[in-house]
Amino acid sequence: MKKGKMRLVVKVGSSSLAASSGGVDRNKMTLLVSAVSALREAGHQVVLVSSGAVASGYQSLGYQQRPRTLAAKQAAAAIGQSLLMQTYTQMFAAHRFSVAQILLTRGDFSDRERYQHAFQTLSLLLDKNILPIINENDTVSVAELTFGDNDMLGALVAGLIHADLYLILTDTDGLYDQDPRNNPAAKRISWLQEITEEVEALAGGASTLGTGGMRSKLIAAKTAQGLGIPSFIGKLNQPDDLLGVLNGNGNGTYVSYRPEAPASTGLPTRKQWIALHSPIRGSITIDGGAAEAILKKRSSLLLAGVRDVAGSFGPNEVIEVYCEGSLIGRGVSRYAAEELQELLSPAAQSRRSGTVIHRDQWSQTI
Ligand SMILES: Nc1ncnc2c1ncn2[C@@H]1O[C@H](COP(=O)(O)OP(=O)(O)O)[C@@H](O)[C@H]1O
Ligand SMILES: N[C@@H](CCC(=O)OP(=O)(O)O)C(=O)O
Numbered sequence: 151m152k153k154g155k156m157r158l159v160v161k162v163g164s165s166s167l168a169a170s171s172g173g174v175d176r177n178k179m180t181l182l183v184s185a186v187s188a189l190r191e192a193g194h195q196v197v198l199v200s201s202g203a204v205a206s207g208y209q210s211l212g213y214q215q216r217p218r219t220l221a222a223k224q225a226a227a228a229i230g231q232s233l234l235m236q237t238y239t240q241m242f243a244a245h246r247f248s249v250a251q252i253l254l255t256r257g258d259f260s261d262r263e264r265y266q267h268a269f270q271t272l273s274l275l276l277d278k279n280i281l282p283i284i285n286e287n288d289t290v291s292v293a294e295l296t297f298g299d300n301d302m303l304g305a306l307v308a309g310l311i312h313a314d315l316y317l318i319l320t321d322t323d324g325l326y327d328q329d330p331r332n333n334p335a336a337k338r339i340s341w342l343q344e345i346t347e348e349v350e351a352l353a354g355g356a357s358t359l360g361t362g363g364m365r366s367k368l369i370a371a372k373t374a375q376g377l378g379i380p381s382f383i384g385k386l387n388q389p390d391d392l393l394g395v396l397n398g399n400g401n402g403t404y405v406s407y408r409p410e411a412p413a414s415t416g417l418p419t420r421k422q423w424i425a426l427h428s429p430i431r432g433s434i435t436i437d438g439g440a441a442e443a444i445l446k447k448r449s450s451l452l453l454a455g456v457r458d459v460a461g462s463f464g465p466n467e468v469i470e471v472y473c474e475g476s477l478i479g480r481g482v483s484r485y486a487a488e489e490l491q492e493l494l495s496p497a498a499q500s501r502r503s504g505t506v507i508h509r510d511q512w513s514q515t516i
Pocket of ligand 2: 201
């Protein structure tokens with residue numbers, strides 16, 4: 151990519167795509183497509199994470215409002231997703247851009263191989279100047295295995311492709327100190343260095359079309375920050391608004407974004423997978439000295455600091471690491487649970503040396 155050109159993930163919520171009575175809203179989509187095209191025309195790489203499948207599809211199933219049952223939502227998404235893609239394909243073609251559809255499930259992230267394939271596909275599409283449009287594969291996702299909402303899916307995609315900025319577009323121009331839908335006196339917070347529990351407590355629920363509300367956007371922005379990526383939460387009004395966002399003039403809330411600062415490369419993909427996606431097979435508890443060594447001095451975890459082992463895991467599987475009852479991170483264990491148990495026994499005191507988790511295979515809690 152050329153100097154000064156950014157890699158961006160733009161997530162757009164149902165409320166910014168669908169009509170309030172359901173179905174695709176062509177005016178809203180025209181604005182979004184023009185704004186994304188302006189970014190592309192300025193030389194930036196963009197991945198679009200688009201919600202709106204359920205909201206665009208439920209009307210065709212005969213529902214008056216967003217359905218509640220899983221089966222109805224999945225059927226609505228099957229209809230709405232193709233309507234959305236049809237509209238995107240047509241509208242982006244007017245700007246001479248081709249699009250590609252990628253539907254993901256949580257399982258695609260937790261399976262290391264599928265995760266790598268998703269990365270390769272996205273990279274190739276971006277190299278070829280195609281605009282990837284991602285949504286959750288709603289028709290096959292079951293409640294326990296979803297991303298929660300697309301705000302989180304967008305954050306994980308931003309991590310995967312090492313984006314420079316994650317833009318979350320919604321129907322509200324950022325985070326307010328109270329839900330602005332119910333409180334006309336609410337004041338906007340334009341900049342956040344950190345998303346603390348107090349900040350999270352300011353956010354309320356979703357609009358009638360959306361799912362997670364402002365809270366899920368904050369949680370997603372916090373995850374993105376943990377992956378080394380700043381965020382912006384705001385509303386689109388004009389086609390050149392997104393270019394303004396990159397310059398720091400966006401109408402919304404920024405999370406740790408500094409336009410003048412060089413883009414960080416973010417957390418390495420391997421560490422992201424360990425921290426957020428890997429299946430967990432067991433856990434160990436370590437003492438305070440070991441916790442300090444791995445968290446502050448960035449050392450590897452040595453056998454001498456391990457106090458307890460739980461679960462049944464093999465060598466090279468990911469385990470959780472606790473200290474004084476708190477989860478401090480996850481890492482790939484060089485030993486199986488049984489071997490560790492044996493090494494912790496009093497009879498093995500003399501053999502208690504060696505590395506349990508190498509620092510390159512360790513990720514602290516995000
Ligand atoms: N403190 C707050 N600041 C801003 N918006 C808030 C706040 N609390 C709740 N909201 C609500 O969050 C909604 C946006 O979330 P959601 O409906 O999930 O949007 P989307 O469909 O774009 O993902 C807004 O309509 C707004 O009313
Ligand atoms: N995958 C779902 C989106 C769920 C979701 O997170 O919606 P939103 O809160 O509008 O971003 C759909 O396309 O309808």
